[in-house]
Amino acid sequence: MRHVVRRGAGPRGGWMVRAQFSPWTGEFTDPAREHSYRIDRLPDQIRSTRNMFLLGALVTLGFIVSDLRFLETPHFANAAVIRASVILVCLVSAAATRRITSPWGLSLLFSGWSSAAVLSVVLMMLSRTDQAVFAIILLPAVLYLATPPSLKLAILTGAGGSIILTSSFLMVRTNGLPVLEVALGIAFFNIVLSFTAWRIDHHARLQWAAAREAHEARDVVLQSQRLLEQTFMAVPLPLLITDIETGRILRFNEAGVHYFGGPPEDFGITTVMQIYSDTNSRRGFLDQLARNGRVTNFETKIRLGHGEVRSVLLASAFTEVDGRPCLISAVMDITDRLQAEQKVRHAATHDPLTGLSNRAAFQAHLEAAIRRSSAATGMVVLLLVDLDALKDVNDTLGHDAGDALLVETARRLERLGGEIGTVARLGGDEFVVLLPRQAATQAARALGEAILRDFRQPLAYGERHLTTKASIGIAACPSADYAPGELMKDADLALYSAKQQGRNRVVLYHPDMRRTINERITVHRDLVDAVSHRTIFPYYQPKISLTSGRLTGLEALMRWQERPGVIRTPDHFMTAFDDPELAALTGDLMLRQIARDARDWCAAGHDFGRIAFNLAPAQLANPDLAAHLLAILAEEGVDPRLFDVEVTETVFLGRNSERVAAVLDELYAAGMRVALDDFGTGYAALIHLKQLPIDAVKIDRSFVADIQTDTFDAAIVCAVIELGRNLGLRVIAEGVETTGHARFLRARGCEYAQGYLYARPMPATDLLAFLDGETESKAAARVQALSD
Known part of the structure; x- marks a missing residue:
């Protein structure tokens, strides 16, 4: 069993000492701890042992001096020699301690000295020197207690020496002494000395252990303090x-x-x-x-x-x-x-180019403004502003100029409307101004007009001056429960109306606009279905020569069979062709059917002249349109020279006018002829007649209807006919419904007519009968009717 000693921490806090000792030797059970103890104690033990050796020599010398009293006795000489030998051993041993470097060497030296001391006392006893009697008690006490290197060595040398000395004493002095009592007394004396030596050694070890742990604790504290200090600073x-x-x-x-x-x-x-x-x-x-x-x-x-x-x-x-x-x-x-988070939040709610609120932030402003509005405080008003010429600036001067125009637009809008409302950029060339409560539509219109006036002021960009125009749609929130998305739709409809009316104007939303757009959406959807179900097909209206009365050509007019028995003319669905994709689909469908009809009529030997078909402005946005149309005719196996294309004057006013000219040139080179439809409505410039491959102009029916009674219409028709003759262009009058119309036109030099007077638009099946009825006598009858 191991002996464990614990010293608890005191009230002020101390170190807990835990040391385990061997029950037989009193040493630490941990070899490393025992070794450390011996190494730490070695200098002190060497010093104490050396002093003990010197003291032993001094005491022995005292004994020699004391023995001088017995100088005349027979044993003095023996005792003097033995004591001199002891003095010599003590001095040699004291000198040897200076060369000791390990506990083992000190133990060996102490064992040698104790053996010599015991031997000297035994020799003195054998020589029957009376002065040696007290050594039986004194020398074992010295061996037990005089700082031996270890408890084990102390007990071995003390007990061994005591046994040897007692035995030698009893061998020499047996007369009259109770041997058993002496032996028991010496044994008890050794037990007391052994316990005393154990207590001294044990106490020394406890003190060392406590001091060692306290030292280690101090080292830990100092190390922790140094670490904390280093950490704090680093x-x-x-x-x-x-x-x-x-x-x-x-x-x-x-x-x-x-x-x-x-x-x-x-x-x-x-x-x-x-x-x-x-x-x-x-x-x-x-x-x-x-x-x-x-x-x-x-x-x-x-x-x-x-x-x-x-x-x-x-x-x-x-x-x-x-x-x-x-x-x-x-x-x-x-x-x-x-700051980075603020930049992220700002970027999430602001337009990076202009610094205005973006669409997301504006949507939040709009929803909050509508929630706060009421009938008493007034409804919010929205101005949707769309720049009319940004794309032209980007295409001609580059996007840097376009960006400069956008930044300046934002600055001006902020100056005009920022103090009374919220200005935001929704994206592209679209801005919005949200006016708060108590804002009337009259005030919004006034602001819109002020914006248009301000936009007329040029912007300096390098050596150029940029100008811009805008279309503005205005909508007012009718109630606090009105959806923000619906208000945006209302403003967008007003903006669309402003663009349709010629741009650069302010338009207030009216409920009829929503009905109109809903009708447009319905028509668009139905027309898409019509294309997929092929319920769009051509009707043909003949063109007649006013001089010869003969058939000179046909115009293919689009028709849509909405339902059985109901056929719609383009007037009912023309707005759907603003969609370029739908315009292309319907145009391809029409051209294929026209080409097939022409192929069949040619195969049947009919002479029908040239067939004219219309191109929608949205189709002309495709730069590859000419190649595409010619490819369709090639697939159907018909000659392009059998066809004319008709375009309205509006195609020359858009952003794609140069592209339109290229398409028409390519078609003209392939053998097609180009006619300018609805000429005289006031959009085209005369320069287009010179620069484009146009060989015919068509007088719009709106001028022909009243030429006999309206001098203004008559003057316009006469001017167009004279212009066409001077430029070498064929002139075709549309909407000729009476003989009077035909006589007036023929008399003024118009060569061709198209209208109900000669034939209504008809499907391909009915046109076959018309073609079969075209004879020289019929042509002569037409001419004769104009002469009567």
């Missing part, structure tokens, strides 16, 4: 220690000094209250500290040494400095993070 995060009661700044680590701009005292700052930019923030910090016993992620602003204010997060905990309660605080600068 942490890259600013740290500071402050007195809780006074707020005085006690220490900054290196990162703190660097962050602060230098030691606080260099700036006359001694307390944390001088660092806080807001004293209320300091109180909030202390309140959190009082509630939770610590502070984490406390956001505040502090002022650095050079005066800069930074946003930080503080984390603090209690500590002690020289017995005073203090706080250690970590400072994390979050200024850059907050």
Whole structure:
């Protein structure tokens, strides 16, 4: 069993001593601990052993001097020799201690000396020297207690020496002595000495263990303090220690000094209250500290040494400095993070080019404004602004110029409407102005007109001056429960109407606009179905020569069979062709059917002249249109020279006018002829007749209807006929319904007519009968009718 000794911590706190000893030797059971104990004790034991050797020599010399009383006795000489030998052994042993370097060497030296001491006493007893009697008790006590290197050696030398000495004494002095009593007494004396030696050794070991653990504890504390100090100074995060009661700044680590701009005292700052930019923030910090016993992620602003204010997060905990309660605080600068977050939030709600609110932010403003509105305070009003010429600027001057125009537009809108409402950029060339409550539509219209006037002022861009126009749609929220999306649709419909009316104008929303657009959507959807079900097909209307009365050609007119027995003309669905894709689909479907009909009529030997078909403006946006149309005719196996294309004057006014000219040139080169439809409605410039491959103009039916009674219409028709003759163009009059119309036109030099007078538009099956009825006599009858 191991003997364990524990010393508990005292009231002031001490180190717990735990030492395990061998029950037989009294040594530490841990070999490493035992070795450390012996090494630590070796210098002291060497010194004590050396002193004991010298003292032994001195005492023995005293014995020699004392023995001089017995100089005349027969045994004096023997005792003197033995004692001189002991003195010599003591001196040699004392000298030898200076060369001892290990506990083992000291034990060996002590064993040699004790053996010599015991031997000398035995020799003196054998020589029957009376002075040796007391050594039976004294020498074992010396061997037990005179700092032997180990308890085990003390017991071995003490008990062994005592046994040898007692045995020698009893062998010499047996007369009259009770041997058993002497032996028991000596044995008891050895037991007492052994226990005393154990107690001394055990106490020394406990003291050593306690001192060792205290030393180790101090080392740990010092090491921890050094580590904490190094950590405190090396942490890259600013740290500071402050007195809780006074707020005085006690220490900054290196990162703190660097962050602060230098030691606080260099700036006359001694307390944390001088660092806080807001004293209320300091109180909030202390309140959190009082509630939770610590502070984490406390956001505040502090002022650095050079005066800069930074946003930080503080984390603090209690500590002690020289017995005073203090706080250690970590400072994390979050200024850059907050600025980055602000930039992200700004980017999420603002247009990066103009700095105005973007669509998402405007949507939030609009929803909030509608919620706050009421009948008493007035409804919100929306102005949707669309630039009319941004694409032209981008295409001609580059996107840098377009961006400059957008930025200037935003600046002007902000100047005109920013003080009374919210200005935002929805994207592209579209802006919006949201007027708050108590805004009337009259005020919104006035603002819209002011915007248009301001936009007429040119913008300097390099050496150029940019001008722009805008279309503006205005809508008012009718009630507080009106959906924001519906209000945007209303404004968009008003904007669309402004564009349809010629752009550069302000239009107020009217409920009829929504009905109109719903009808457009319905027609568009139905027409898409019509294309897929092939219920779109051509009707043909003949063109007649007013001079010969003969058939000179046909015009293919689109028809849509909406349902059985109901056939619609283009007037009912023309708006659907604003969709380029749908215009292309219907155009391809029509052209294929026209080509097949022409192929069949040619195969049947009919002479029908040339067939004219119309191209929608949306189709002409395709730069490959000519190649596409010619490919369809090639697939159907018909000659392009059998066809004319008709285009309206509006195709020359759009952004794709140059592209239109290229398409028409390519078709003309393939053998097709080009006619300008609805000529005289006032859109085209005469320059187009010169620059484009046009060989015919068609007078719109609106001028022909009243030529006999309306002098203005008659004058226009006459002017167009004269213009065509002078330019070498064929002139075709549409809407000829009476003989009077035909006579008037023929008399003024118009060569061709098309209208109900000669034939209504008819399907291909009915046209066969018409073609079969075309004879020279019929042509002559037509001419004769105009002469009567």
